[in-house]
Amino acid sequence: MPNYEAWNSAIVKYFTAGVPLGNAVFLSVDGDALDEIAFEFLDITAGTLDTAADFVTAVRDSCVQPCGKLDLQRFRGQDDGIPGGVGFLALLVLSANRMQDDNVANDLNYFLRLREILGIDPEQSRPEGLPTGAEEPLWLAWNRYLALKGFLPTAERGEGPQKFLRYIISQTILRECDKDYLLDVLRTNHVPPNLDCDQIGFRLARCHLNRRHLRDGIHHPDPTRKWEFYSAAHRLYESEEAWNAADAAPRRATGDRARTIEAGLYREESLFGSATHYLFPRQPSRSRAAVLDVSRFPNEAPVRLEVLRPGFFVPPWEQEPFCDAPVEFPISGGASIRCVRFPNRDFWLLTVDPENPQGAWATWKRYVDLGERFMVLCRPGEFDAEMQRFKEAELLAWEERVVRTNWVEYHGCMVLSYEWGAFIPNVGCRTLADALTPRSLAGVSLLGGLRDPNQNAWIEGCLPFLKVYGFDSQFEVRITSSDDREVFHDEVSQQEEQSLPDLSADQYMISVGSHNSIHASRMFRIIGWDQVQAHQHPEPITNASPQSTAGLALRGPLIVNAEPTH
Numbered sequence: 049m050p051n052y053e054a055w056n057s058a059i060v061k062y063f064t065a066g067v068p069l070g071n072a073v074f075l076s077v078d079g080d081a082l083d084e085i086a087f088e089f090l091d092i093t094a095g096t097l098d099t100a101a102d103f104v105t106a107v108r109d110s111c112v113q114p115c116g117k118l119d120l121q122r123f124r125g126q127d128d129g130i131p132g133g134v135g136f137l138a139l140l141v142l143s144a145n146r147m148q149d150d151n152v153a154n155d156l157n158y159f160l161r162l163r164e165i166l167g168i169d170p171e172q173s174r175p176e177g178l179p180t181g182a183e184e185p186l187w188l189a190w191n192r193y194l195a196l197k198g199f200l201p202t203a204e205r206g207e208g209p210q211k212f213l214r215y216i217i218s219q220t221i222l223r224e225c226d227k228d229y230l231l232d233v234l235r236t237n238h239v240p241p242n243l244d245c246d247q248i249g250f251r252l253a254r255c256h257l258n259r260r261h262l263r264d265g266i267h268h269p270d271p272t273r274k275w276e277f278y279s280a281a282h283r284l285y286e287s288e289e290a291w292n293a294a295d296a297a298p299r300r301a302t303g304d305r306a307r308t309i310e311a312g313l314y315r316e317e318s319l320f321g322s323a324t325h326y327l328f329p330r331q332p333s334r335s336r337a338a339v340l341d342v343s344r345f346p347n348e349a350p351v352r353l354e355v356l357r358p359g360f361f362v363p364p365w366e367q368e369p370f371c372d373a374p375v376e377f378p379i380s381g382g383a384s385i386r387c388v389r390f391p392n393r394d395f396w397l398l399t400v401d402p403e404n405p406q407g408a409w410a411t412w413k414r415y416v417d418l419g420e421r422f423m424v425l426c427r428p429g430e431f432d433a434e435m436q437r438f439k440e441a442e443l444l445a446w447e448e449r450v451v452r453t454n455w456v457e458y459h460g461c462m463v464l465s466y467e468w469g470a471f472i473p474n475v476g477c478r479t480l481a482d483a484l485t486p487r488s489l490a491g492v493s494l495l496g497g498l499r500d501p502n503q504n505a506w507i508e509g510c511l512p513f514l515k516v517y518g519f520d521s522q523f524e525v526r527i528t529s530s531d532d533r534e535v536f537h538d539e540v541s542q543q544e545e546q547s548l549p550d551l552s553a554d555q556y557m558i559s560v561g562s563h564n565s566i567h568a569s570r571m572f573r574i575i576g577w578d579q580v581q582a583h584q585h586p587e588p589i590t591n592a593s594p595q596s597t598a599g600l601a602l603r604g605p606l607i608v609n610a611e612p613t614h
Contacts, residue, residue: 049102050090052110053127056135058089060193066333068359068412069198069504070402072272075190076221076280077138078145080287081334088336088384100142107139108166116168118177123186131193133186137203137219139165140183144220158213180212187215192530195555195571198504200272222280226262230284233257239285242374244310244391246414248285249278250479271487275414279333307332309340309379309388312411313396313425314363326363327377328410329353329388340381342388350380357403357501360412369396369425370455395426395480403501416463416484418491418568419517419543424458426480432456434477441471444484466519490518490560490567492525495545500580505573507580508553513545520562530555553579 050058062085063073079100086092086099111118123133143162159174168175184205191201206214222230233255239248249266257263265277286308314328329342341350344365351364367390376387399422401407409423416422424446426432435458438444447460463486473481497512499505506512516523520542527536527548535556540546553576560568 049097050086050092050106052106052135054090055085055103055106055138056127056132057130058085059138060130060134061089061336062334064194064197064199065335065337066331066359067199068357069501070200071359072200072202072276073194074202074221074273074276075134075137075141075219076145076276077141077219078222078224079142080283082142084334088334103135104139104142104165107135111136112166112168113177116176118166118168118175120177120182120186131186131189133183134190137183137186137190140216141219144216145223147223147225158216184212184215192555195530195573198573200571202272220261221265221276222284223261226259227284229259230262230281234285242376242389242391243282243285244389244393245275245278245282246483247391247393247479248282249275250482252278252281253482254478269487271415271417274487278414307335307385308376309361309385311367311388311390313367313369313398314408314410315398315423316408325367325369327365327367327388327390328363329361331355331359331361332385333359335384338381338385340379340385342377342379344377368454370394370427394431394477395424395483397483398423398425403499405495415487417493417517418463418486418488419493419515420462420491422461424461425455426458428454428456430474430476431480434474434480437473438471438481438484443468443471488567489520489562490516490523492516492558492560492568492570494570494572500575503573503575503579503581505575505579508551508574508576511548511551511574514540514548514558515545516540516542516560516568518542518560518562518567523560523562523567526559526561528557528559 059075059077062081063075065088067073082099082103086097086102092099110122111120113119120133120136123131123136125132140162143165144158146165147157147161163169163175166175174180187203191203194201202218203215204218205211206217210217230252233252234248237251237255239251243251252266257266262277266274266281268274268277309332310330312328312330314326316324316326318324337355340353342353342364343350353364354362356362371390371392374392375390377390378387379385396411397416398409399412399416399420400409402412424435426435428451435444435446435456439446443463443465445462445464446458448458450457450459463484466486466489468481468485471481493515494506494512495515498507498510499512500507514525516525522539522541525536525538525540525546526534528534535551536549538546551574553574555571555573558570558572559566
């Protein structure tokens with residue numbers, strides 16, 4: 049049986065595996081996640097161990113004294129650079145995921161569940177040894193670890209009586225009581241098989257959900273949290289073993305369930321402006337890295353999937369953007385990976401490479417941020433007509449419309465209005481409207497500077513500019529350091545570049561708001577020159593304006609002779 053240290057390490061690896069730098073990480077531990085952690089990272093054969101019970105035992109043995117008092121002291125340090133308290137925090141989240149009540153959790157019913165799991169006196173409120181706020185340093189250590197690794201932390205402190213309980217609730221996505229309900233919703237709405245994460249999410253957004261926790265998550269104004277619900281729902285949807293059997297009871301496979309690798313679209317332009325599209329597989333999240341080969345045709349040699357960067361594989365071959373049915377390409381080499389699936393989509397939203405503004409347009413992100421320019425590829429007919437309706441309603445603008453043989457392209461798109469609620473889309477195009485609807489009143493970008501893409505950080509002395517996008521003319525911007533010290537506070541005009549103060553190496557939080565409300569936030573890091581790391585997966589730089597390099601792909605920096613000064 050794995051000890052606490054083994055579980056602690058495996059949990060961290062599981063929740064950060066295959067996650068693109070800059071993306072959010074939720075410590076959403078439940079029974080299914082523990083089964084997969086045991087199978088993927090602890091080499092435990094599925095079905096041979098009650099993984100949840102074994103995990104709880106490992107945590108209990110590490111912190112519960114014979115008298116029933118908790119001892120959190122051993123969790124204060126690190127184990128091989130990993131915070132020692134992540135396994136304990138995972139147990140706190142597991143307790144919340146086992147709660148059956150759909151109402152908002154409170155201290156009384158939550159700690160009753162926690163004491164039951166730990167096997168200690170159920171008559172107390174908080175367990176002895178866990179006074180109010182005692183777990184907060186563990187959450188802060190977990191957040192610091194994620195930020196140092198280039199990820200976006202999501203565990204947050206609350207207000208009022210739920211100040212510390214909010215840390216736990218912020219990590220709770222699909223509870224055990226939500227899963228069978230959600231499967232019934234998918235079945236009742238006759239959701240077909242082989243849909244991707246976005247398609248499942250957009251369908252659920254149109255469903256009537258009676259459970260408050262699910263409804264709030266699917267429609268959450270923070271897109272990172274909303275898409276975490278989409279992803280969790282898609283994992284549940286994929287785990288249904290008898291999806292096509294109308295009379296079968298829902299059964300969820302765990303541990304060694306066969307997975308698919310989702311594929312998006314990667315666009316590359318030539319010197320003369322012609323575009324070529326490629327299959328763009330996402331690196332499977334929550335899965336141990338393995339050598340994977342994918343086959344395009346039965347009689348062709350398979351292609352090795354090479355990592356482009358965390359979260360993405362190198363595009364293996366050309367791919368037409370639209371197909372009549374989902375296409376599956378068999379995978380060999382991965383114990384739990386079955387195939388790469390290219391979905392049957394009616395539209396694609398492509399954004400510029402977040403690590404190289406001059407790079408390729410692709411499905412880098414699950415959603416479009418406010419103020420971000422993007423490209424829309426859609427099928428001709430009703431989707432093309434719907435784009436025209438968006439423009440006429442002054443909801444959306446674009447720089448160029450290009451008609452291709454089998455699709456239509458809209459270049460330089462930008463959302464113009466927050467008032468999409470009054471617009472009634474055509475029934476068949478609701479998913480496109482959902483994808484384009486802004487989720488917040490403001491967005492914040494960091495532009496320029498000298499960046500270490502391997503760490504999602506900027507280098508000290510070479511800082512980026514800040515630019516705020518939104519529907520108000522002025523926004524209040526506040527920047528705080530890791531110790532909550534305010535380093536910048538001012539009114540900033542929308543879409544104007546703002547210089548940052550001379551910041552030292554640290555982790556910072558940008559908060560953008562107006563009228564005493566926070567509309568957007570973003571974390572970023574400044575590192576010293578001695579902290580710069582070699583990129584693990586160096587890649588060619590693809591210039592979005594290839595005329596400037598005569599169509600050449602560049603690797604590394606370009607050195608030119610400076611013009612003489614007189």
